Amino acid sequence: MASDQTRTSILAAAERLYADRGFGDVTLRDIVAEANVNLAAVNYHFGSKDELIAELFVTRSIATNRERLHELKTAEEQGGGRAPIDVILRALVGPTLRGCLGPQNQRSTAARFMIRASIESVPPIRRIKNREIDHLRKFIGAMRRSLPDRSDVEIYWGLNFALAMAHHTIRESERLTKLSEGKCDLDDVEDVVARVVSVATMALTAGKIEAKTPARALARDAR
Amino acid sequence: MASDQTRTSILAAAERLYADRGFGDVTLRDIVAEANVNLAAVNYHFGSKDELIAELFVTRSIATNRERLHELKTAEEQGGGRAPIDVILRALVGPTLRGCLGPQNQRSTAARFMIRASIESVPPIRRIKNREIDHLRKFIGAMRRSLPDRSDVEIYWGLNFALAMAHHTIRESERLTKLSEGKCDLDDVEDVVARVVSVATMALTAGKIEAKTPARALARDAR
DNA sequence: TTGCATTTCAAACAGTTGTATGAAACTATC
DNA sequence: GATAGTTTCATACAACTGTTTGAAATGCAA
Numbered sequence: 001m002a003s004d005q006t007r008t009s010i011l012a013a014a015e016r017l018y019a020d021r022g023f024g025d026v027t028l029r030d031i032v033a034e035a036n037v038n039l040a041a042v043n044y045h046f047g048s049k050d051e052l053i054a055e056l057f058v059t060r061s062i063a064t065n066r067e068r069l070h071e072l073k074t075a076e077e078q079g080g081g082r083a084p085i086d087v088i089l090r091a092l093v094g095p096t097l098r099g100c101l102g103p104q105n106q107r108s109t110a111a112r113f114m115i116r117a118s119i120e121s122v123p124p125i126r127r128i129k130n131r132e133i134d135h136l137r138k139f140i141g142a143m144r145r146s147l148p149d150r151s152d153v154e155i156y157w158g159l160n161f162a163l164a165m166a167h168h169t170i171r172e173s174e175r176l177t178k179l180s181e182g183k184c185d186l187d188d189v190e191d192v193v194a195r196v197v198s199v200a201t202m203a204l205t206a207g208k209i210e211a212k213t214p215a216r217a218l219a220r221d222a223r
Numbered sequence: 224m225a226s227d228q229t230r231t232s233i234l235a236a237a238e239r240l241y242a243d244r245g246f247g248d249v250t251l252r253d254i255v256a257e258a259n260v261n262l263a264a265v266n267y268h269f270g271s272k273d274e275l276i277a278e279l280f281v282t283r284s285i286a287t288n289r290e291r292l293h294e295l296k297t298a299e300e301q302g303g304g305r306a307p308i309d310v311i312l313r314a315l316v317g318p319t320l321r322g323c324l325g326p327q328n329q330r331s332t333a334a335r336f337m338i339r340a341s342i343e344s345v346p347p348i349r350r351i352k353n354r355e356i357d358h359l360r361k362f363i364g365a366m367r368r369s370l371p372d373r374s375d376v377e378i379y380w381g382l383n384f385a386l387a388m389a390h391h392t393i394r395e396s397e398r399l400t401k402l403s404e405g406k407c408d409l410d411d412v413e414d415v416v417a418r419v420v421s422v423a424t425m426a427l428t429a430g431k432i433e434a435k436t437p438a439r440a441l442a443r444d445a446r
Numbered sequence: 447t448t449g450c451a452t453t454t455c456a457a458a459c460a461g462t463t464g465t466a467t468g469a470a471a472c473t474a475t476c
Numbered sequence: 477g478a479t480a481g482t483t484t485c486a487t488a489c490a491a492c493t494g495t496t497t498g499a500a501a502t503g504c505a506a
Contacts, residue, residue, distance in 0.1 A: 006483080024247060024343075028464060038485050043465060045483095119342070120247075133402055140402070156403040160395070161388050161422055168387030179356055179363075180379040199384055202429055203422040229453080251494060261455050266495060268453095 007045045009035040015056055019112035023053070023122045050124040057117055057125050060110050065135045067095055072142055085146045086201045092139055092159070093166035093200075094193050100170040102189040115170055147204060154204065162200035169196065230268045232258040238279055242335035246276070246345045273347040280340050280348050283333050288358045290318050295365055308369045309424045315362055315382070316389035316423075317416050323393040325412040338393055370427060377427065385423035392419065 013035035017026045028049055032039050046052040071091035075083035099111020117125050136159065143155045150158075169176065173186045186192060236258035240249045251272055255262050269275040294314035298306035322334020340348050359382065366378045392399065396409045409415065 024345075027462080029462090038483095039464095040466080040485070040487095041483085049464060122247075133398070136402055153403070153406050156399065156407050157418055159402075160392060160399050160407070161419075163395075164391030165384050165387045168391055169383060172383070172386075175356070176379065176383050179359055179382075180376065183376050184379050184383075195380055196384075199422065199426040202425045206421075206425060250492080252492090261453095262494095263455070263496080264453085272494060 006035075006037050006041050010037060010042060010045065010052070011056060014052060015060075015113045016109055018053075018056070018116055019109050022116055023120050053122065054124045054128060056113065057128060060114050060117075061128070061132065063110065064095070064114055065132075068092060069135075069138060071095070072139065076142060076145075082145050083142060085143060085204055086197050088139065088142050088146055089162050089197045089200050090193065093162055093196055097166055097170065097193050097196070098189050101173060101186050101192060103187060115167065118167065119171060143204070150204065158200055158204035161203050162196065165196045165199060229258075229260050229264050233260060233265060233268065233275070234279060237275060238283075238336045239332055241276075241279070241339055242332050245339055246343050276345065277347045277351060279336065280351055283337050283340075284351070284355065286333065287318065287337055288355075291315060292358075292361060294318070295362065299365060299368075305368050306365060308366060308427055309420050311362065311365050311369055312385050312420045312423050313416060316385055316419055320389055320393065320416050320419070321412050324396060324409050324415060326410060338390065341390060342394060366427070373427065381423055381427035384426050385419065388419045388422060 010031065014026075014031045017030055017034055028042050029039060032042060042049065042052060046055060068091055071094070072083070072088060075087045075091060079087075096111055096115065099108035100115055101107070121129070139159060140155060143159065144150075144152070147155065169186075169192060176184050177186055233254065237249075237254045240253055240257055251265050252262060255265060258264075265272065265275060269278060291314055294317070295306070295311060298310045298314060302310075319334055319338065322331035323338050324330070340352075344352070362382060363378055366382065367373075367375070370378065392409075392415060399407050400409055
């Protein structure tokens, strides 16, 4: 049980490389080169490549979920058991968007790794991923409490669309920048968060008594 | 220039396998087995694996774009140069959703292949993909004509979110079904199309007459 | 048929991948 | 400082990848 230094630097190097280049074209040899350790170290410390990926994913998954749930719980406590829907949605998509967009130097390797995992879905991860469903159910619960007269189906679709907009915007941020010739500023993360939350809120409250916060972000460009 | 039969069955087999299992784990040997041809036939007829993928993608890309643009053009002609925004959005996301969701037996291999291509983004495809931008610009143009007092930025974001919801729903259709315990019926394709179009339309038309509260304010308030 | 080009085929090739091995280097305990 | 246990290392291995080869089969014009 000695220094753990090798183990740790393998994990860090692997996460960085996977976040940057995806699972598809990162080999064990790339990882050990980045970590400055011997090739055999991976199998010695983790058993196999798949187990390394799995450990990486499980660790990050737990951390991410805890972060999101903390934000959610805080909001619900402040609201006496019910949080406004836009605050719930912000807790859901905010951390990921903030970790993956914005200026290069303050992007989070962890968030980018998790997005890769959610996109590429390599076998070792797919097996674990089902737990994420239980996690999403907690958000479903909060959304139900926030919008008690919305049907379940509407809630599910709202959550689906919120995640859709967040993830897709991250994945295709380059293309959106190019398409809009820079007019869409993906570096203004809070603006992006506000847009996603606003649209998702509209999707969830449409045809109801007008909500209070939504649509404010959109007004920004309306001039 | 003989029968082309080998060539054709390679293309068909490759498209089917890629659509089903993704580019990541389909080898040339898988393809030639599925197509009942010799291994060397791929390199003989296409030069390389990458060129096979590229040909597949270019062909489908042209066909898909033509289909979408035809729907768009028809709508604009009927409206005297301006089509309603929801009709435009429907032309954008309808064909893909219809081809990828719904009952198994009537799903389109072509549509599923294109979704794979849009997800995995393997090198030979990434190189070609930039043309798609020009194609999207035509939709941007139609949207501008439909909503002349909307700013460009909002149009871009609206398009981005529409594609986001459509693609994400296709990719994660299984998970949404499981999460909602079957309450979200992904086989009712027209319902899905209507939902995506409806939310995207709201995103593009909401809050037209609004104040100019900067987006940052919303971010601060939400704590 | 003969001759020539196209197409198919089995086999081999060179490169890369994840993994295994066994010896060497280290670390800590006595 | 000798010993036992852990960790590192260079190297080898077996499996798989896309690609090439050269001979066999086929098609087709003369």
